Amino acid sequence: xxxxxxxxxxxxxxxxxxxxxxxxxxxxxxxxxxxxxxxxxxxxxxxxxxxxxxxxxxxxxxxxxxxxxxxxxxxxxxxxxxxxxxxxxxxxxxxxxxxxxxxxxxxxxxxxxxxxxxxxxxxxxxxxxxxxxxxxxxxxxxxxxxxxxxxxxxxxxxxxxxxxxxxxxxxxxxxxxxxxxxxxxxxxxxxxxxxxxxxxxxxxxxxxxxxxxxxxxxxxxxxxxxxxxxxxxxxxxxxxxxxxxxxxxxxxxxxxxxxxxxxxxxxxxxxxxxxxxxxxxxxxxxxxxxxxxxxxxxxxxxxxxxxxxxxxxxxxxxxxxxxxxxxxxxxxxxxxxxxxxxxxxxxxxxxxxxxxxxxxxxxxxxxxxxxxxxxxxxxxxxxxxxxxxxxxxxxxxxxxxxxxxxxxxxxxxxxxxxxxxxxxxxxxxxxxxxxxxxxxxxxx
Amino acid sequence: xxxxxxxxxxxxxxxxxxxxxxxxxxxxxxxxxxxxxxxxxxxxxxxxxxxxxxxxxxxxxxxxxxxxxxxxxxxxxxxxxxxxxxxxxxxxxxxxxxxxxxxxxxxxxxxxxxxxxxxxxxxxxxxxxxxxxxxxxxxxxxxxxxxxxxxxxxxxxxxxxxxxxxxxxxx
Numbered sequence: 385x386x387x388x389x390x391x392x393x394x395x396x397x398x399x400x401x402x403x404x405x406x407x408x409x410x411x412x413x414x415x416x417x418x419x420x421x422x423x424x425x426x427x428x429x430x431x432x433x434x435x436x437x438x439x440x441x442x443x444x445x446x447x448x449x450x451x452x453x454x455x456x457x458x459x460x461x462x463x464x465x466x467x468x469x470x471x472x473x474x475x476x477x478x479x480x481x482x483x484x485x486x487x488x489x490x491x492x493x494x495x496x497x498x499x500x501x502x503x504x505x506x507x508x509x510x511x512x513x514x515x516x517x518x519x520x521x522x523x524x525x526x527x528x529x530x531x532x533x534x535x536x537x538x539x540x541x542x543x544x545x546x547x548x549x550x551x552x553x554x555x556x557x558x559x560x561x562x563x564x565x566x567x568x569x570x571x572x573x574x575x576x577x578x579x580x581x582x583x584x585x586x587x588x589x590x591x592x593x594x595x596x597x598x599x600x601x602x603x604x605x606x607x608x609x610x611x612x613x614x615x616x617x618x619x620x621x622x623x624x625x626x627x628x629x630x631x632x633x634x635x636x637x638x639x640x641x642x643x644x645x646x647x648x649x650x651x652x653x654x655x656x657x658x659x660x661x662x663x664x665x666x667x668x669x670x671x672x673x674x675x676x677x678x679x680x681x682x683x684x685x686x687x688x689x690x691x692x693x694x695x696x697x698x699x700x701x702x703x704x705x706x707x708x709x710x711x712x713x714x715x716x717x718x719x720x721x722x723x724x725x726x727x728x729x730x731x732x733x734x735x736x737x738x739x740x741x742x743x744x745x746x747x748x749x750x751x752x753x754x755x756x757x758x759x760x761x762x763x764x765x766x767x768x769x770x771x772x773x774x775x776x777x778x779x780x781x782x783x784x785x786x787x788x789x790x791x792x793x794x795x796x797x798x799x800x801x802x803x804x805x806x807x808x809x810x811x812x813x814x815x816x817x818x819x820x821x822x823x824x825x826x827x828x
Numbered sequence: 829x830x831x832x833x834x835x836x837x838x839x840x841x842x843x844x845x846x847x848x849x850x851x852x853x854x855x856x857x858x859x860x861x862x863x864x865x866x867x868x869x870x871x872x873x874x875x876x877x878x879x880x881x882x883x884x885x886x887x888x889x890x891x892x893x894x895x896x897x898x899x900x901x902x903x904x905x906x907x908x909x910x911x912x913x914x915x916x917x918x919x920x921x922x923x924x925x926x927x928x929x930x931x932x933x934x935x936x937x938x939x940x941x942x943x944x945x946x947x948x949x950x951x952x953x954x955x956x957x958x959x960x961x962x963x964x965x966x967x968x969x970x971x972x973x974x975x976x977x978x979x980x981x982x983x984x985x986x987x988x989x990x991x992x993x994x995x996x997x998x999x
Contacts, residue, residue, distance in 0.1 A: 562954075563954045563956070564954075566953045566954040567925055567952075567953045567954045568953075569953065569976075570952070570953020570954065570974070570975030570976050571846045571848060571849055571953060571975060572848070573975070573976030574848070574849055574852050574953075574975045574976045574977060575846065575848025575849060575851060575852055576848075576976075577852055577855075577856070577976065577977070577978055577979065578848065578849075578851040578852030578853075578854070578855045578856070579851070581852075581855035581856060581979055582851075582855055589868065589872065592872055592883070593872070593875075596872070596875045596876060596879060596881075599879050599881055600879060603879065618878060618879075621878045622875060622878055622879065625871060625874055625875035625878060626875065628871050629868065629871045629872060629875065632867060632868045632871055633868065645848070649848075689927060692845055692927050692928070693927055693928045694928075727927075730928070731927050731928040731929070734928040734929060735928075735929060735930070742928075
């Protein structure tokens with residue numbers, strides 16, 4: 385019995401210890417659970433706060449944003465509402481796509497330019513926006529809900545600025561061309577005045593001759609028979625003088641020369657006007673034209689200045705480059721600008737080295753299937769290395785009187801055709817080259 | 829008339845890079861005519877001499893003493909020589925675009941350094957400078973004539989610019 389009692393006490397104590405251990409363990413587990421749930425709560429709170437923060441951020445940004453998952457538009461910010469004129473919050477993605485005429489994708493690489501048409505009081509207003517898609521979860525499984533943020537930026541002003549700059553550059557090009565043309569025509573017409581003044585002096589000379597011959601006739605009619613020998617002698621002298629004067633008038637090379645000069649002047653003015661008419665339109669249409677003859681046309685527009693600078697123009701043209709399909713007028717303006725810059729660079733160098741012989745090389749070379757390179761190289765004053773890239777920037781110029789539009793305009797033009805334009809120079813008084821690579825044909 | 833004849837003939841410096849414009853100045857200011865014309869004049873004189881009559885039309889006398897130059901630096905050199913000779917120019921007619929080398933305005937500034945009172949007329953088809961820029965650089969005693977110009981316009985403008993004690997043409 386005692387043994388049994390001892391045995392029982394032993395078991396009870398064992399049970400108590402076990403119970404105590406289990407109670408401790410339970411307490412431990414409860415404590416851990418409590419701690420974990422607190423952590424969870426805190427994490428949850430943090431997440432909620434973070435979410436709220438992001439939402440607030442989206443709401444306050446001046447860029448239009450819309451948050452959506454595969455099915456529904458979750459949130460729209462005020463910027464979006466004011467840009468698109470409506471808020472699709474809560475609507476289905478499919479309905480929103482239809483209403484906005486805009487795809488709601490989740491691809492991060494996807495960028496699209498989109499036009500928003502709004503009816504204003506007097507006319508339809510068009511706003512151009514650049515739309516980008518940002519998926520908020522990088523790796524998502526097919527069945528999980530994933531959200532995308534669509535960001536739309538109003539780029540109308542940027543486009544307008546580009547257009548304004550391009551037009552200003554075009555106008556500057558025209559102004560430069562007009563200046564050259566005015567100079568030419570002004571000189572030609574003034575020269576023609578000179579020719580006319582000279583020709584104008586001939587009729588009075590003929591009149592004097594007529595007067596002299598009439599006088600001789602009058603004198604011989606009034607002469608007495610006895611004076612016959614003397615009269616004949618004098619008449620002979622007068623006739624000899626008349627022949628001399630007439631042959632002098634006829635033979636005066638200058639008379640014919642002046643008439644030729646007048647004719648040439650009129651012809652030259654006509655030519656200049658025609659070239660100007662062709663080149664002055666802001667016509668950026670792609671046309672099919674012969675590249676070497678375009679170069680000829682361009683050179684003839686500034687021929688007189690090239691001659692005055694006594695510059696040797698060397699053409700090294702690839703015979704394979706004939707017909708091209710490009711915007712012709714901007715092309716003329718660009719080449720003209722290169723040549724003009726080269727002439728001025730030569731002029732600049734001449735100020736220091738009087739005996740320097742100016743030279744401009746125009747080189748073309750077909751490169752690959754549908755591409756060619758045009759190089760306009762001079763041996764003028766050169767470009768400092770730190771300015772090689774700057775010269776293409778709007779408003780930048782190397783010259784005291786330059787506008788800085790010319791090369792900027794050329795750079796814009798080349799960029800619009802997906803071409804390349806760069807300058808090369810070994811520095812001061814080492815000459816410079818403008819190199820442009822363009823497609824031979826661009827789609828119309 | 830006698831009093832007028834005592835006046836000194838105005839001395840002009842003309843700078844233009846275009847030979848056609850030189851011809852124009854020669855004609856417009858009755859400078860020197862070419863040898864063919866001079867010979868023709870002698871022949872006509874001879875004819876009237878035979879007839880013992882006066883030649884009804886005498887060649888117009890030069891309007892002024894004029895020197896023609898092609899370039900700015902050349903003009904500065906000539907002007908300097910004239911200053912040294914004690915016969916400085918009274919008026920300069922300058923084209924604005926006279927490449928290569930310095931342009932019309934630079935030439936004008938150089939001439940003014942030699943002759944601060946020099947009268948200047950720019951004769952140009954296109955000026956690379958705005959009026960304010962010219963005003964700032966030259967201050968006064970300059971004017972602008974736009975090509976194309978005619979004989980009368982040129983004569984009037986020169987005559988207007990020159991002081992009355994200098995003789996220009998027959999006036």
